[in-house]
Amino acid sequence: MTRLWNEPADFADEMVDGFVRANGRWVRKVHGGVSRSTRSASPEVAVVIGGGSGHYPAFAGLVGPGLAHGAAMGNLFASPSAHQVESVIRASEQGKGVLLSYGNYAGDVLHFTEAQETVRKEGVDCRTVTVTDDIFSAKPDEKQKRRGIAGDLTVFKAAGAAAASGYDIDGVERIAKLANERTRSMGVAFTGCTLPGADEPLFSVPEGRMAVGLGIHGEPGIDETDIPTADGLAELFVEHLLADGEIPEGVTVDGARVVPVLNGLGSVKSEELFVVFSRVADLLEEKGITLVDPQVGEFCTSFDMAGASLTLFWVDEELEKLWNAPTDTPAFRSGSFDSSDLETVDASEDEEADAVIPDASDDSKHAASRIAAALDAVRVTIDENAEELGRIDSIAGDGDHGIGMQRGSRAAAEEAAAVAEKGAGAATLLSRAADAWSDRAGGTSGALWGVILRTLGEKLGDTEQPSAETVSAGITAAKDAVMSYGKAKVGDKTMVDSLVPFADTLAERVAAGDALLDAWNAATTAAKGAADKTADLMPGMGRARSHGEKALGVPDPGAVSLAMIAETVGGVLADK
C-alpha cells in the first residue's frame, strides 16, 4: 500500500526531484532522468540504464562512479519515452560510445531501441545489452526472451566497472553480454503492490500463498504454493537455480565462484532475508561453490510488494575483478572509490534541448494556434473522463490508462500553448507536444500518442496552410506509424481498432470531396462504433491475457480514448 503522495499524476516527477535533492553528490537531474554529477578526468564509455520507476534502487540509485553514467526514468512501472532515453544518453555520453542496458520488457525495448537509432544517426556508437536473468519467464533455450529482474545489478555493475577501468565500447559490450549470460535469478511473491492513488493492488496473491516466478510488474508466475519456511524458500531457490540448463556455459558447479544477491521486493525485511540467506549459503557451499561478496537487501524492488528473489552471478576471474572494483552511487557503494580525479559536471553544459523555434509561415502559425486550442480541449475532455478510462483499464490492464492520458494531454496542451506563444508552426508545435505527451504519459499509449502527433506534424509542415488532404494524409501516416510501432492489428483490442476506421473513413470522405469538418465527423462516428465493438473482443497483447476473461464485455480504453479525442477535436474544428 502506497500512502504518501500529493497528486498521483505528479508522483514520479516529485520522486525524481526529491531523489536528486538528496543525492546531488552523485547525480544531476536531466530531461528524462538523471546523469552523473561528476565525470572522471579521462572520458569513459557511458553506461546508460533505465526503465519504469517503482523499482528503487533500480535504476537511478545505481548511477555514480564505477556503475552507471545515467538512468532514464519512466513513470511508475512504465518505460521512459524514446525522447527521454535520448536526452539521458546525450547528457551522459563522453565520445567513447554508449552501452544501453535495461531489463528485457517490450516497452523498454521499443523506446530504448528508438533512442539508439536516433543517436546512431548522429554518430554515437550506441550498443544494447538487455538483461534476461529471470529463469521463469522463458525456457533456457529461449533465454533471450526472458525478463530482467534483480540481475540488472550484476550486469550494470560489470559493465560500469569495465567502463571505469578504461575498456572500449567493444569491451564493455562483451562484458555486459558475458555478465548477463552468467546471471540467473528466480523470484517469488506473497502480495501485490498498490500504486499511488490506486484503490486496489495492481495484482494480488491469495493470503498465505506464494506465487512462484511472478514478475516485478505482476507478470504471471509458473506456480502457486503455500508460503514455505525460510529454509524451504532457500531450498526452492537453489534447486531451481542449479537445475539443468541454468548453469552458464563453461561453468562447473563444484569449485565455481558466485556472487549471490538475495533481493527483497519491498515489504520483506532484512531480518527475514538474513534467515533465508543463512540456508542459501549452506546449500551453495555444500555444492562446492565459493561465495563472493554476498549481497542481501533491496536491489530491484516492486514498490511495496512482499516477495524476494535470489540471483546467482557466476563470476570468472575478469568478472570477479570487475564486481570487486570500487563503486560509489546513492544506493550501492563498495570498496574505496578514489574520488580525487573526479570533476563536477557543469550542469549548464546540458543541452538546452529544442530551445530554438524554427521559422514558420503565418498560415502555419495560425493553424498551430488552432491545434493548440484543440489540444487544450482534449486536455479538458480527458480530465473529465480520466476516472472512467482508468476504471475500464483496471479490468483488463493495470488501470493507469486514465492517469497516463491525463498526464500526457496536460503536458501536450501546456507545451503547445507555450510554443504557439513563441510563434511555432504546426509541425514544430505538434512535434513538441508529441515529446511532452510521451515523456509525461509514459507507457505504450503515451508513446503512441507521441507518434500520432509527431507524424501528423511532419505532414503539415511549418509553412503550408493545412488542407483536408494534408490532414487526412497525416492521419493515415500516423495510423501506419502506430501499427508499425506497436505491432498491433485490427481486432487485437488496442487503440488500432478505432484508429484504423477513423483514418480510413477520413481518407475516403476527403477523397470523395467532403469538407474537412464533415469528413472528420464521419470518421469520428466510425471510430466510436469501432471502439464500442472492442467490448466483444478478447484482449490480445501483453499481460492483459491473464485478465482475458474479466475483460470480455469491456471496451478497450485506448480505442475509447482515441474516439473521445477525435470527437473533441471535431468540436474545435466546428468552432471556426
Place this chain on the structure above:
Amino acid sequence: MTRLWNEPADFADEMVDGFVRANGRWVRKVHGGVSRSTRSASPEVAVVIGGGSGHYPAFAGLVGPGLAHGAAMGNLFASPSAHQVESVIRASEQGKGVLLSYGNYAGDVLHFTEAQETVRKEGVDCRTVTVTDDIFSAKPDEKQKRRGIAGDLTVFKAAGAAAASGYDIDGVERIAKLANERTRSMGVAFTGCTLPGADEPLFSVPEGRMAVGLGIHGEPGIDETDIPTADGLAELFVEHLLADGEIPEGVTVDGARVVPVLNGLGSVKSEELFVVFSRVADLLEEKGITLVDPQVGEFCTSFDMAGASLTLFWVDEELEKLWNAPTDTPAFRSGSFDSSDLETVDASEDEEADAVIPDASDDSKHAASRIAAALDAVRVTIDENAEELGRIDSIAGDGDHGIGMQRGSRAAAEEAAAVAEKGAGAATLLSRAADAWSDRAGGTSGALWGVILRTLGEKLGDTEQPSAETVSAGITAAKDAVMSYGKAKVGDKTMVDSLVPFADTLAERVAAGDALLDAWNAATTAAKGAADKTADLMPGMGRARSHGEKALGVPDPGAVSLAMIAETVGGVLADK
C-alpha cells in the same frame, strides 16, 4: 506481516547467522552479537551499540570502520542480556575505554548498565550516552526521559568517527553527548508490524489513519489523524521539529547546518520518501537552513511497520567533520575509507568465555544433576504451555512471553545438561543455566529468570549438599534480587505477585521444620493462588498500561509461569 522464518524461537539466532555470513568483511559473530572483523593498527576507544533485533540496519548493520565496534543483539524487540552486552564489550574493547550508546529504553538501560558495572570492576573505563531523540516521548524539559529512534544513527556515527579520529574516551563521550543533544526526531506510523510466528500485529493503527509519535515498538503516540499528503507530512515533521524547545542550545535556525535523516520504518518505500523529502528540503531551506549530506532510506526500522520519521542533526563544525568522515559498514558507507591499515581480527582471540568448569564436591555434583533434571522438566512444561502463556500475554503485553520462556527454558536445560556432564557443581550449573536463559529468552522476564537461577546458585555453592535451609535462603535472596532489579512490588501485576508468596511460604515452612518437599509444595500452592488473583489487578508497568482495560480479568503471564515452574520442580523433588 513477517512471512519467512523456520522456528519463531530460532529466528533471531538464524538472522544473526545469515547476517554474519553475508557480511564477514565487516563483522564476526561473538557471543551476544557481533564485533568488527577488522581492527585499525592503532587502538581506538570502542563504541558498543545495541538493542533488540527487528530494527535493521540498527544495530548490527552499523558495525564497521568509522562507526561502531560492536553491537549487542537482543531478541526481536527485546534488550540483549547484561551477559551478552558484556561479551560484546570484551570482544570489542582495545584498552582505550568503551562508550556504550543505545536508545533509551528501560530494558536496555537495565542490561547495559549492569554490563557496564561488571566491566568497570575489571578496570575497563566504560561510559554511557543513551540516545533520546524522539521529541514526542517526553516534553523538552524532560529530554533525558525521551526514547531513541532513528537519531541513533547520528549519535553513533559521531561517536564512531571521533573514536576513529583518535579522540580519547573523554572526547568520544563528549561528542556523543553533544550529538545526542543536537539530534531531534519525530515519527508517524500507518500500520503495526507482525513478528515471526505471531498471528496478529503487535499493535495496529486504523486503516487510513496515522499515529503521530507512535514508538518503534508500538509505544503510544500523542495523536491520531487521517493520513496526510506527502507534502502535509513534510510540513508536520518540520513544524514540530522547528518548534520552540526543539532547537538545540546555541543554534540559530537561520544559517544553521543540518543533516536531515528521513527514515522509513519498513513498508514505506524509497519512492514515497523521496516525494516527502522534496518538500522537507524546501521547507528547511526556506528557513535559511543549509542541508548537509541528506539521508533518505532505512536507518532504524520496526520490522515491516509502515511509517516514517524525520531526524534533524544540527551540526557544528566539529560534528559536521565527524559526520563527513569515511565510514564502511554493512549498511552505511560514506566517503573513501582507507582500509590499507586494517588488520583482520583473529577470531580465536575471542575469549573462550566460561570454558573452565570449577571443581565441585560429589554432593554438589549430585545436586547439580538433579537440578539439571528439574530444568529439563521445566522445559517440557513450558513447551506444553507456551501457546497459552503467549495468548494471555497478548492481551496486555506484546504476546511474546510464551516464546521467550520457551527459548529461555530450552537454552537453560541444554546448558545445564552439558555442564552437568562435565562435572559442574550446583552453583556453576545454575550460573551457566542463568546466562543461557537470559541470553536466549531476551526481555525482562528472561533477565529475571537469569537473576533467580544465578542468585539461587550463589547460595547453594559448588561444595555443600543443598539443604532445605540453603534452598529456602536462595529463593528468598532470589526474590529480593528480582524486586530490586525489576523495581516491581506485590500488586503490580508482575511475576513478583507469585514469587513473593512462594518465597515467603517456603521460608516460613522450612523455619517451622517442614521437609523441603512439603515446604515447596505449600509454597507452590501459595504461588498458584496468588497468580490466579493477578487477574483482578490492573497492569502496572510499561506499555501494558495502554492495554489496561482489556487486561483486567486476565492473570499476569509472568506470575502464572512462575507458579507453573514451581509446581514442575516440586514434581521432580517428589521423584526422589
